[in-house]
Amino acid sequence: MRFTLLSVSLIAALGLQVQAADFSQQANKIAQSTLIIDTHIDVPYRLHDDWEDVTKATKRGEFDYPRAKAGGLNAPFMSIYIPSSYEKKGGGYLLANQLIDNMEALVGRAPDKFAMAYNSADLAKHFKEGKISLALGMENGTPIEGKLENLQHFYNRGIRYITLAHSESNHIADSSYDLRRQWKGLSPFGKELIKAMNETGVMVDVSHVSDDAFYQAVEISKVPVIASHSSLRALVPGFERNMDDKMLKALAKNGGVLQINFGSAFIVNAANQWGLQRDAAFKASGQTDKDAFSQNYRKTNPYPFASLEKVLDHIDYVKKLVGIDYVGIGSDYDGVGDSLPEQLKDVSTYPNLIRGLLERGYTEQEIEKILSGNTLRVWRAVEDYAAKH
Numbered sequence: 171m172r173f174t175l176l177s178v179s180l181i182a183a184l185g186l187q188v189q190a191a192d193f194s195q196q197a198n199k200i201a202q203s204t205l206i207i208d209t210h211i212d213v214p215y216r217l218h219d220d221w222e223d224v225t226k227a228t229k230r231g232e233f234d235y236p237r238a239k240a241g242g243l244n245a246p247f248m249s250i251y252i253p254s255s256y257e258k259k260g261g262g263y264l265l266a267n268q269l270i271d272n273m274e275a276l277v278g279r280a281p282d283k284f285a286m287a288y289n290s291a292d293l294a295k296h297f298k299e300g301k302i303s304l305a306l307g308m309e310n311g312t313p314i315e316g317k318l319e320n321l322q323h324f325y326n327r328g329i330r331y332i333t334l335a336h337s338e339s340n341h342i343a344d345s346s347y348d349l350r351r352q353w354k355g356l357s358p359f360g361k362e363l364i365k366a367m368n369e370t371g372v373m374v375d376v377s378h379v380s381d382d383a384f385y386q387a388v389e390i391s392k393v394p395v396i397a398s399h400s401s402l403r404a405l406v407p408g409f410e411r412n413m414d415d416k417m418l419k420a421l422a423k424n425g426g427v428l429q430i431n432f433g434s435a436f437i438v439n440a441a442n443q444w445g446l447q448r449d450a451a452f453k454a455s456g457q458t459d460k461d462a463f464s465q466n467y468r469k470t471n472p473y474p475f476a477s478l479e480k481v482l483d484h485i486d487y488v489k490k491l492v493g494i495d496y497v498g499i500g501s502d503y504d505g506v507g508d509s510l511p512e513q514l515k516d517v518s519t520y521p522n523l524i525r526g527l528l529e530r531g532y533t534e535q536e537i538e539k540i541l542s543g544n545t546l547r548v549w550r551a552v553e554d555y556a557a558k559h
Contacts (some may be wrong), residue, residue, distance in 0.1 A: 174211060174291050180433075182383055182406060193525050193528045193529055194521070194525050196525075197521040197522070197524035197525035197528060197530060198242075198521045200242075200521075200524050200534060200537060200538075200541075201241060201242030201520050201521045201524055202242050203555070204242070204537075204538055204541050204542065205244060205293060205294070205297055205541065205542040205546075206241075206242050206243050206244055206245060206248075206292070206499070206520055206541045206542060207243060207245040207247070207305075207427075207498065207499070207541065207542040207545045207546070208243060208246045208247065208499050208500065208501050208517075209247045209307065209398040209399065209429045209498060209499065209500040209545060210247060210249055210307065210309075210377075210398045210399035210429065210431070210500040210501065210502050210503075210505065211232075211233055211246045211247065211248060211249060211398065211501065211502075211504055211505070211517070212249045212251055212309075212502065212503065212504040212505030213231070213233050213246075213248050213249070213501045213504050214248050214249060214250055214251065214269040214270075214272055214273055215269065215504075215505075215506045216233075216266070217247070217272060218233055218265075218269055218272060222234075222413045222467045223279075223553065224276065224396065225276070225280040225283055225284075226280060226310050231504050231516075232503040232510070232515065232516040232517060233246070233503055233504055233516070233517050234506050234517075235280070235283050235284075235302070235319075237461040237517050238517045238518075239302075239517040239520040240363055240518040241516075241517045241519055241520040241521065242520055242521065243302070243517045243520060244293075244296070244297050244301075244302050244303060245287065245293045245296075245297075245302070245303040245305060246302070246303075246304065246305070246517075247305045247306065247307040247330075247331070247398070247543065248273050248304050248305065248306055248307070249307055249308075249309045249314065249505065250266050250269045250270060250306055250307065250308045250309065250312055250329065251309040251310065251336075251505070252265055252266055252267075252308070252310040252312050252336070252514050253310070253336070254290040254303050254312070254335075254337045254338035254340070254345075255311050255339070256310075256313075257312045257338065257340045262310070262311045262312040262313040262315070262510065263315055263320065265313070266308060266313040266324065267327070269408055270306065270324075270327050270328065270329075272278070273286070273304055273306065273328075274302075275428075275457060276304070277304060281508075282301070283302060284301060284302050284304055284397055285299070285301045285302070285304065286303075286304055286305075286306075286328055287303035287304060287305040287328075288328055288329075288330075288551060289553060290546055290550050291374075293305075293518070293546070300310070302440045304384075305328075305330055306327075306328045306329050306526055307330060307331040307332070307333065307373075307398060307550075308324060308331070308332045308333065309333045309336060309338060309375075309378075309413070310333060310336035310340065310378075311332050311333070311334050311335065311337060311342040311343070311360075311363070312336075312340050312341075312526060314332070314341075314342065314363065315341075316341050316359055318362070318363070318366050320544075321363065321366055321367065321370055321372065322370060322386040323414055324372075325371065325372055329372060330371075330372060330549070331372060331373035331375045331396060331398060332367065332372055332373075332374070332375060333375040333377055333378055333398060334356075334360060334363075334374070334375065334378070334379050334383065334387070335348075335378050335379050336378050337378070337385070339351070339352055339353065341357055341359060341360075342356065342357055342358045342360035342363055343355070343379045343380070343383040344356075344379065344380040344382065344383050345378055345379060345380060346378060346379060346380050346381070346410040346411050347378070347410075347411065348380075351380060351382070351472050353383070354382055354383070355380065355382035355383040355386040356383050356386045356387065356390075360383075361386070364387055364390045364391055365390065365392075367391075368391060368393055368552070368555055368556065368559070369391050369537065369555075370556055371547065371552055371553055371555075371556030371557075372393065372552070373393075373396050373548060373552050374387055374391050374393075374395040374396070375395070375396050375397065375398045376388070376395050376397050376400075376421075376426075377397045377398050377399050377400045377411075377431075377500075378397070379413065380410070381410065381414075381417065384417055384420075385417075385420065387475065388420055388421065388423075388424040388426070390530065391424065391502065391556045392555060393425075393548075393552045394425035394426040394427070394548040394549055394551055395424060395426040395548075396420070396425055396426055396427050396428075396429060396498075396545070396546075397413060397421065397426070397427070397428045397429060397500075398429050398498035398500045399411075399429060399501070399502045399505075400412055400428060400429070400430075400431055400436070400489050400500070401428075401430050401431045401436040401437060401484050402414075402418070402428075402484050402488070403415075403417075404487060405437070405438075405439075405483060405484060405487060406436065406437065406438065406439050406442050407439060409435075409436070409442050411436065412436060413428060415491060418488065418491055418492055418496075419447065419492055421492075421496060422492035422493065422496045423545075425518065425548070426548060427495060427496055427497065427498045427544045427545055427548050428488060428496060428497055428498070429497075429498040429499055429500025429545065430481065430484050430488075430497065430498070430499060430500060430501075431500055431501065431502045431506075432481060432501040432502060432503070432506070432510055432511060433502050433505075433506035433509050433515050434473070434474070434475050434476040434506075434509045434510065435506070435509060436502075436506075437476035437480045437481055437484060437511065438474065438476040438480050439467055439540075440474040441473065441474050441475065441476060441509065444471070444473060444474055445461065447471075448464060448467050448471070449535075451463075451467060451527070452464070452467075473507070473508070473509065475510070475511055475512055476511040476512075477511055477512050477513070478511055478512060478513040478514055478523065478526050479520055479526070480511065481511055481514060481526075482523075482526045482527065482530060483545075485540065485543075486530065487529070489536075494539055494540070494544075495539060495544055495547075496544065497539075497540055497544065498540060498541075498542075498544050498545045499520075499523075499540065499541065501514070501517075503517055516555075520541075524537055527540070
């Protein structure tokens, strides 16, 4: 009997190993044969801050060409990130143009590897050519500077979505991080800007904005919106940067997509609370160098990284609450520091995400929607509306 039970156990274990190997092989195949759109990668500001040649393997950061090819990433939205401080001090318009210049220069240095993507059709074209499409999204609408002609300017330069605000409220919208809520949602100009974005062909990104600004945006927009790098408040209670169930249902009714942010603070409550506790300790310490303080703080207070399974839980949650058509990927690589989950540390790891989805019973058709199909649907809807107006 013991021999029989042992034999059954060994056979079962071998079966699981074979199945795991099969899922890994299938995941790698899907990653290399399917268009993968990640709507938020912070390479432009990373390189502006500390330049590296990402056409080659780099020692730092989470994105470079070899790792992107290994992971199957072929359509990252490069974030033209403008810090909130530029709203008051000025210079956001200039910085945005400089960051775009840098992305164009990247393509110029390696035209066999990268190509600028100005419309949704470019992605399939570049995919067939074996090139990585670089689409552009502006994180923080500060560079618009209250002028609709600046919207057209940045559209002409390749911007295809705008995150209305960032960590502080601006002249367009209130931020989820800013308790002042000066506009009680969108500013009068912000409401006009959304209409103009619809007519120009620029996707409205509701990540970072307050709840009131979100609801006003989906009410005004005639086309689906995106949340380019957010996750779920139900799984990280009290974190307003994430979306609650009511918002997610409103987003789905609008036809929009929530692109899941991989940062651990967006995924698990322990990591979110760790950040709050560190900030409180820094404030109480009287020190002025936050980076140095954080490094020392980690030594005695290990960071509670999220797991791949917890990221999958967020995707599961969207699917169960509103359906598979409203979830995508917005990793925030190069934008969340050393807080990325185990098995999702850089752009080479999308196959791990795909394997996890396969293990949870997702079909290849469902996975394709998550990787690119849902985001493409929104982008095409925005393009179609703009073409008619």
